[in-house]
Amino acid sequence: VQLQASGGGLVQAGDSLRLACAASGRTFENYRMGWFRQAPGKEREFVIGIGRSGSTYPADSVKDRFTGSRDNIKNTVYLQMTGLKPEDTAIYYCAASTTGWGIKTSASDYAYWGQGTQVTVSS
Numbered sequence: 742v743q744l745q746a747s748g749g750g751l752v753q754a755g756d757s758l759r760l761a762c763a764a765s766g767r768t769f770e771n772y773r774m775g776w777f778r779q780a781p782g783k784e785r786e787f788v789i790g791i792g793r794s795g796s797t798y799p800a801d802s803v804k805d806r807f808t809g810s811r812d813n814i815k816n817t818v819y820l821q822m823t824g825l826k827p828e829d830t831a832i833y834y835c836a837a838s839t840t841g842w843g844i845k846t847s848a849s850d851y852a853y854w855g856q857g858t859q860v861t862v863s864s
Contacts, residue, residue: 742853749858760820762835769816773838778831790844798844832857
């Protein structure tokens with residue numbers, strides 16, 4: 742499984758941004774997907790999980806501002822971010838798991854990772 746994240750950039754506080762993650766593989770509809778982020782000097786942090794059915798589970802820090810979705814025709818998951826804050830500045834990674842059920846929030850549950858895309862929010 743290969744993952745390619747895109748859509749990052751430099752935005753101002755309050756702006757919106759949509760990240761995309763394209764996945765390889767013929768059984769994408771069976772992948773559990775997740776978005777994580779890592780700010781400088783900090784550990785990688787769970788952002789949102791996207792289950793096989795399209796159900797999502799966001800972290801408390803983003804649940805009112807970020808939404809996740811998937812398009813099984815395009816083999817792509819999305820992270821729609823609104824009301825961005827400077828503290829959202831990080832490298833954002835998409836991740837995939839081809840086994841198991843449900844939405845997982847731990848990075849160790851995901852075997853495949855994209856290269857990351859930088860999101861910078863200026864104040």
